[in-house]
Amino acid sequence: MNIQIEARNMKLAAPKLANTSIEQRNKALLMIADALENSKDKIFAANDEDMEAAAGEGLAMSIQKRLKFNEAKLADAISGIKQLVDLPDPTGRVLLKRELDEGLVLTRVSVPIGVIGVIFEARPDALVQIASLCIKSGNCAILKGGKETAKTNRVLFDIIKSSVIEAGLPKECLLQAQLHNEIDELLACDKDVDLLIPRGSNKFVRYIMEHTKIPVMGHSSGICHIYVDDKADTDAAIPVIIDAKTQYPAACNAVETILVNRKIADSFLPKLANAFKDNNVKMRGSSEVCNMLKGSFEVEVMEDDDFATEYNDYIVSIKLVDDVVEAADHINRFGSHHTDSILTTDDSASEYFTKMVDSAGVYVNCSTRFADGYRYGFGAEVGISTGKLHARGPVGLEGLVTYKYKLIGSGHIVGDYAGGLRSFHHKDLDF
Amino acid sequence: MNIQIEARNMKLAAPKLANTSIEQRNKALLMIADALENSKDKIFAANDEDMEAAAGEGLAMSIQKRLKFNEAKLADAISGIKQLVDLPDPTGRVLLKRELDEGLVLTRVSVPIGVIGVIFEARPDALVQIASLCIKSGNCAILKGGKETAKTNRVLFDIIKSSVIEAGLPKECLLQAQLHNEIDELLACDKDVDLLIPRGSNKFVRYIMEHTKIPVMGHSSGICHIYVDDKADTDAAIPVIIDAKTQYPAACNAVETILVNRKIADSFLPKLANAFKDNNVKMRGSSEVCNMLKGSFEVEVMEDDDFATEYNDYIVSIKLVDDVVEAADHINRFGSHHTDSILTTDDSASEYFTKMVDSAGVYVNCSTRFADGYRYGFGAEVGISTGKLHARGPVGLEGLVTYKYKLIGSGHIVGDYAGGLRSFHHKDLDF
Structure with missing residues (x-):
């Protein structure tokens, strides 16, 4: 063949x-x-x-x-x-219908790619x-x-x-x-x-x-993050993080990096580490995280550049940040623009996060594992796109169509408009 | 820099x-x-x-x-x-708002690229x-x-x-x-x-x-066609063709190839050739076209492969076809999927043409020169796309945005759905 x-x-x-x-x-x-x-x-x-x-x-x-x-x-x-x-x-599907001028009608209609x-x-x-x-x-x-x-x-x-x-x-x-x-x-x-x-x-x-x-x-990589804000409900945070990491670690929407607000690190980090230990998740972290957990937990120290790692396995990266601003910045630098979640009860933090994080999915108080065409109600998906052109995120039927423009006239020529004999009136029509 | x-x-x-x-x-x-x-x-x-x-x-x-x-x-x-x-x-702009389950709301919102x-x-x-x-x-x-x-x-x-x-x-x-x-x-x-x-x-x-x-x-090339059907209003056809070729020959939406239905060639070709001659357009054509115009007009003979040529100048290719089926096939083979027009009074021919021609713009009874963001009423355009992904045809503001998905929950995890504890109800919400 x-x-x-x-x-x-x-x-x-x-x-x-x-x-x-x-x-x-x-x-x-x-x-x-x-x-x-x-x-x-x-x-x-x-x-x-x-x-x-x-x-x-x-x-x-x-x-x-x-x-x-x-x-x-x-x-x-x-x-x-x-x-x-x-x-x-x-x-x-008709997506636009516009009379450009008397008797000259433009229609945008969806067609297969x-x-x-x-x-x-x-x-x-x-x-x-x-x-x-x-x-x-x-x-x-x-x-x-x-x-x-x-x-x-x-x-x-x-x-x-x-x-x-x-x-x-x-x-x-x-x-x-x-x-x-x-x-x-x-x-x-x-x-x-x-x-x-x-x-x-x-x-x-x-x-x-x-x-x-x-x-x-x-998408080539799925480096998803969860940021635990200082205003997070820390009890509710643990099951979300464990779900995102362990429910299906090989999936592209599994979480790879946990960012924790420095203000709650003292109390939250040991809880988080315990949960990871219970679920056989190997921890890696910044030297700051390693120092805080030293003695009680095994944590492998990692360098900054290492945070752009997708494990697809029972392994997780952990880092502390000052606030949602630093969290969003870290995600935009090291992430893969796939799906990232903030855990917080503070509306201004979640609003900042969903606006500033440049990813296909920006989540609040839920697991990154929801990024999926079936779960979104698209019926099925052909894949998940981290690109920004055409379809983004889970791609269902809608991502498999483009459109064409039909223009129906009766001898209309551009010269008449360029010469000022006629002019466009651009009247949108019902469809 | x-x-x-x-x-x-x-x-x-x-x-x-x-x-x-x-x-x-x-x-x-x-x-x-x-x-x-x-x-x-x-x-x-x-x-x-x-x-x-x-x-x-x-x-x-x-x-x-x-x-x-x-x-x-x-x-x-x-x-x-x-x-x-x-x-x-x-x-x-909110493009979709859907409750996936109680308290878990998905929103698709337009964002800059x-x-x-x-x-x-x-x-x-x-x-x-x-x-x-x-x-x-x-x-x-x-x-x-x-x-x-x-x-x-x-x-x-x-x-x-x-x-x-x-x-x-x-x-x-x-x-x-x-x-x-x-x-x-x-x-x-x-x-x-x-x-x-x-x-x-x-x-x-x-x-x-x-x-x-x-x-x-x-788009790299703009090889646009006009097909003159046997049911065309041949008097109205001439000004449309001359507009498409000469109103601004350097533009990508200027016509390069005229396909004429063989049934009307005897009467229509000499009229067309006269109009081109009057407008200083140099003609090139299949050997069949050359033979028919021989003696009265100068037409340079061209080979089949040569029809995939964009002149951007006062030059035109001419070919005869049996019907709209052959016309559409020629355009899909030799065209650049930019803008193509049929001149006909037969609705079934124009419907076939607009459906089967695989171009960003498929026109009926008007000049290809209308393919333009300003003329479509888009305000302005950044360019014209002959690709099929993302934006197609003239691209205005709408082509400069993508979207992101926001998902807001309250501790929702995928494990509950995979385990059958909860299920999605996918209820579309007003927005």
């Missing part, structure tokens, strides 16, 4: 998919759901092969768990598709979810999943693709890349691929960002 | 500017307007020097005209600033307009203008910057790059510059796009 030729054909077919009706796209989704249900044996058999290979290679149990595709995960995937069917069409490349971690449910989101939003997609679930992915993709064709969508609308070298071929398709969404490790995402001219949506 | 250090400082100061009130930003704009008015002599003196140098170097008169900054242009610039003051604040780099052609009014748009939208800006107006730019920039500081905005919010090698330094600031907007020649914009990891908004 030559990815560049396939991508070119896909690009030229993209307007056809973009202009299918939402009924057709929903029908395709329902046919996928049925086909998955009817092909479970085949899917589970392929997944067993992937699981055996993973066990043979001695992959960590936490990773093996992620590769597994069983009855429960299939049921979740199918229910996810059905929820997606119920969501409104993100395309074809076109061709989207998604490179994702080895997790079979990700393939189903991403393909479904792209179909719902009328986008053609090139999918490349992690190699550890290659066999499961192939079976799932074939089921999805034949359902989609059977439902009458253009045959070019989905493509699976299976070889690792095809990733580099895909990165070179900047003429035909409109958007790349890489998911996976920090290093992998950074590689993608650095080796393509295609716009990339996503 | 070290651009990287300055960009870093600007990035860290960006939240301060972002959180100034709209009253403060409007006040700064009005102070700029006054200061420009009060400094005309200084501005015109600097411009005279630039103009003399341009004449000395024998620059084309059309370019010299663009460099000129006189009473009329100053008045336009000042009136543009005042119009901008009257526009609503694009930041701080942060640090924007704009590299623009030698045109003094561009500097005033771009700086004003960035201030209005709360964005820090690094500005680099064309060298042919270096002296005028320096004077204008100093006036703007001191007004802005006097109005109480952060001193880091504006920076002028003056040396050509500073462009490359700017391109390397991907950690601190959130968005680059390059304007100028095709080649220059492509250079920028290929040499930076900063997201770029803009």
